[in-house]
Amino acid sequence: MFEPYRFQDLTPLFNPKSIAVVGASEKEHSIGNHTMKNIVEHSRFAGTIYPVNPKQDMVMGHKAYPDMASLPEAVDVVIVVVPAQFVKSTIEQAGEKGCGFAVILTSGFSEADDWGRAEEAALVEISKRTGIRIYGPNCPGLVNLNIPLGMSFSPAYKDDLVPGSVALATQGGGLGRNMLQHNARGMGFSIWSSSGNECDLQVADFVHYMAGDPEVKVICILVEGFKDGPRFAAAAKRAAEMGKPVIGLKVGRSAYGAAAAQSHTASITGSAEVNSTVFAQLGVIEVDDLDEAMDVAMLFTRAIPRGDEKVAVFASSGGAASLCADNVGTAGLTLSDFAPETLARLGEVLPSYAAISNPIDTTSISISQPQAFLDAIIACANDPNTDIVLAPMPMDYGIYTARGAQSMLEAQKTTDTPIVPIWFSERTGEGYHTLAEGGLVPFRSLRNMGKAVRRWIDWGTWRSGFDMAWTPLIVDQGVAAPATGTRTLTEAEGKRELAASGVPVTAPEVATSAAEAGEIAARMGGALAMKIVSARITHKSDIGGVMLNVAPADAAAAFDTIMANAGQAVPDAPLDGVLLEPMARPGGVEAFVGVARDPVFGHVMTFGLGGIYVEMFKDVTRAMLPVSQAQAMEMIGRLKSAKLLTGYRGQPPRDLEALALLVARVSDHVVAHAERIEEMDINPVWVGAEGEGALALDAVIVVRA
Template sequence: MTTGYAFPDLTHLFAPRSMAVIGASEKEHSIGNHAMKNIMEFSDFKGKLYPVNPKQDNVMGLTCFPDVASLPEPVDVILVVIPAKFVREAVEQAGEMGVKFAVILTSGFSEADDWGRAEEAKLVEISQRTGIRIYGPNCPGLVNFNMPLGMSFSPAYRNDIAPGSIALATQGGGLGRNMVQHKDRGVGFTNWASTGNECDLQVADFIHHMAGDPEVKVIGCLIEGFKDGPRFAAACLRAAEMGKPVVGLKVGRSEYGAKAAASHTASITGSAEVNATVFRDLGVIEVDDLDELVDVAQLLARKLPTGDEKIAIFASSGGAASLCADNVGTGGLELATFTPETTQRLADGLPDYAAIGNPVDTTSISISHPDAYRDALLATATDANVGLVLAPLPMDYGNYSVINGESLIAVQAQTDVPIVPIWMSERQGDGYHTLAEGGLTPMRSLRNMRKALRRWIDYGSWLASRDASWRPAVIDAGAGAVDTLTRTLTEIEGKRELAAAGIPAAAPELATTAREAEEIAARMGGPLAMKIVSGQITHKSDAGGVKLNVDVDNSGVIHSEIIANVKSKHPDATLDGVLIEPMAPHGGVEAFVGVARDPVFGHVMTFGLGGIYVEMFQDVTRTMLPVTKAKALQMVNQLKSAKLLTGYRGQPPRDLDALAGLVVKVSDYVAAQSDRVEELDINPVWVGAEGEGVMALDAVIVVKA
């Protein structure tokens, strides 16, 4: 078992053996009528179906029951399409008789007003008391495309059925249906869960279910906010274990988007930086838009990448080939070098004026000699060095586009190397539809291709480097409440805690008077660092409370100067004295290690250059806890400024082994005290050359009071 969570078995929600439609109706164009039609006319549901409506004796030829309590058996699913004021009674009756699931399409609950919020809370109580699981309310329904079965009132459902291997779990109904309608370019879906208010079942539950569904190859998710961060992490970890890539689009990454998402869902939108960190750590491929989500998902459904794929470009337009090559280069992708055998096959089959390197430009033979075009494509796609073939198609060329599309489909059937057409024209003629119907899913621009291909290959790299034993601490520890009652440890207290945890830290002493400062300085020897100690002052330098490279003979004077500086800027602050410690050796590089508690995903570590540079350049990397040594070294290498630590222009490499060890010990320290530590900043961490070690020179630790 991956997690400590008891994820529900949703088998009979997606494939019920019996159903009841609460609010079924004969009235044309009514919600209840659409719901019945979608099941009876446009689905292949072979189980028992019971209409429920006290005002009708039968609906669409089926005997109608006055209420849920009158049903002859406890069905697997009730589909609820009645006004909000009647929903609670229907769900209560269903729960008491042993119904497994309630799919509540009705709106007017927590998204609406105080009455709706109170009513939704009562639905949760019914679920917890009786065991009935609730999907929704305020949702467009649940669709199993491979059956098919549409538990929905949408009149669009009948036109959206496209069986496939991509599953969707979304918090947005309209945006979810937007992705479903990519069926028109050949994308197929196993099922679609759009979870609405998530008063009970949430996106995480559906990701977990989809991870175990043998018909699912890829999971796409659209997130507006997180009901339960640890649960989401556990579900995504399960998907990774099952080899099911998750492609995620998070709404609310900007301040504007976050406000809009908050008005649409009661979930916590969260910090964009933290959300992106969680996605990356869990292997969730974060995308920027709906079409990108579908592009990436369909690529993954066709083939899982290794991360080492080299690209071939195959075109019949020199301009399209060159522009495509530009996009490959700007995307950081790599063109393949053809083997001599492939080059010879292309030379034998194409005219002298064709380009037979990579990119390949067949010129007009795509019109005059379609067989030669097809043979050249097969030679390209089966080259030993080629991991994917791009086929940019700049214009609709009538029936010739159909013939070329058929060639792409025919060659794809002979290799597992993906052939990816890019349909660049605004005219979607028969050639476009030929490709879509053949399962090649034309991408709509070179820009879209570049982004999708970059995500695809990066996922292969993540797979290759993934530590299958790593498990986010938040799954077991929970996120924890961000406590408003906190206190900041003094630097001396903080460094003592760090030292006790095995984290290299200076051993400071406290001088309450100038005389004590002189005595301590004489004992330590110089040069010295002297810093104000006060639980009310975090930014000591800004208050004039830090002096570096102090001579032993000046220690008493500097002590008095620091006290005077701080009192002038913070007259009401309580000053404990002045910390004195030896200066770190010259020649080190300063790094920064911080940990803060996110309200959704718990403690997250931030690493970067230290001193003033962490704020100036914002060049940082983040990760969830726990941090392994390999992950710590990975964080170093992800910095844009990594060369300052690894060695640059005559500067020696730093002691990365010791730095990684410090990062791991910080992670272990916070994990061991996860209920107590709210925030930790070690800035700077002095990093010596190889073999010289590291030292925490300043530490701010915030704990629960």
């Protein structure tokens, strides 16, 4: 029986009272030396540190011990920097002693070869047996910049000591360090975990901890793959409940990237579409690059959005104002309409030739009249209809730009509305550094500005509509192991199962002879659909196994034709007969509903319209289960082709309520039989005009044998 994952309190890991460094060394430039320096010289660690090195009596002024067994106490954190062949015995000693966490910086495990995979498996066994939790291996360590404390070998740690409220949870070290070094433009960070191979603790554990950390405002994750989908879903749900935005950058979205990620951390990269579905449904803001992640994070440190924010543009260059406004429009953002009192104040302080409506162009007064520039940006930022001020700065004018930057800092003190500069120039002079040091982290491009502000506002919309009572099915039921065998239900069997769960389906009958087909057809009357029945044939129309609009008088002949076509196309397939059912009313729209079991995130539903909309345009939406009727309606609305269901070009509006109810009941059926159902394809689903309902016309269900 599946046991939901229980998250452990990681406070002793991020804020330990005692640390042992196994492999601590006085040898300059060694990993053990860098690790010790970061703790002893570049941190403010108030606890006890124990160097472990059998060849030295003292390391950097601290008494050294020959091994873990000889330490006078069990420590909170054991940092391991010895070669891979000595790691297992070290962890065994630490676990037997009762130590809390082991941070294994050493590489050469599951990412390397079979020996490494076996050694890593042994580390997991020790963890389960003794209770010591393992961070890594194959990682650069972790840091808590609000102490500060660097349990890392990185020689860059000493240059990254800018505290703040952005938490990072990454699998890779180099890219995580890149994000951390955005402190050069004013970003401040709280904690950073870089978890490497994740043989035990994973990104999910750190997200869960960060969600409850009062010093964290926003969480950024960089992942190459998920080994435990239920654990991540539970952690992301926790962050949503705590109101902590999570920004996600997933490496391995292409075949090339997936292969590279697999070789890097031995992670399961997963399907890009499914990963994006999980992110979107749980409120994880998916971004495309490192700088974009930091841009979005910066906005969340400034304000939490409602979802309907309006934008003002404030510039001292007409071209910059226009270009910024263009990007605002391209991103689907909305410029604010200034209140009369704002326009009046701008008219008082700016020259008559300045543009005072949104976007604002102050002209050259940023050079000649600094007080007027300050008064104008204060008026803009305090406008009651404005929620964020974008301040494009296209060039560096030395002291004048620095003075303008200082005015932005002064204006920010008068309002809670974020003032966000956009620095175009490749020259980062005094003005740029004034902004960064003052906490007004500059965007570096208008393109990134548009994407970041759009994502920031969209998260506010998502949060306002998110049902906190909803929990992904996998959090409660987990993800089943791969099936050892499957079988496909016949259409009649599948429809009977769906009908029992309240899914509206046709009521078919199966004929085993031409005469019986004629009798059934006469009883049903009207135009009929006839289809081959065989567990071996799922794509029936491809082999001539489907005939539509069959008159009752022609049913017997149609039976013979269908059986002959199927026997010729798939000679060894058992043929159970031919299914007959009344044709759906003409004029309906065709949709489809599919469910497949993802190996990491469990059952995922796919919905779309039929025909070219899925085949050519790939216009589908996806969701984790369970899917409620309200969530199904939202899935329908996200289709690019959704207008075809709402009365496009004189067509009648479709019965969306009935369609959403059908989708929700399909979800209910899978949830009730999750351990058994592998995949399902209901295609087509007939959707009538308003009031006519929706009906599953075909169903392929694959179950575990």
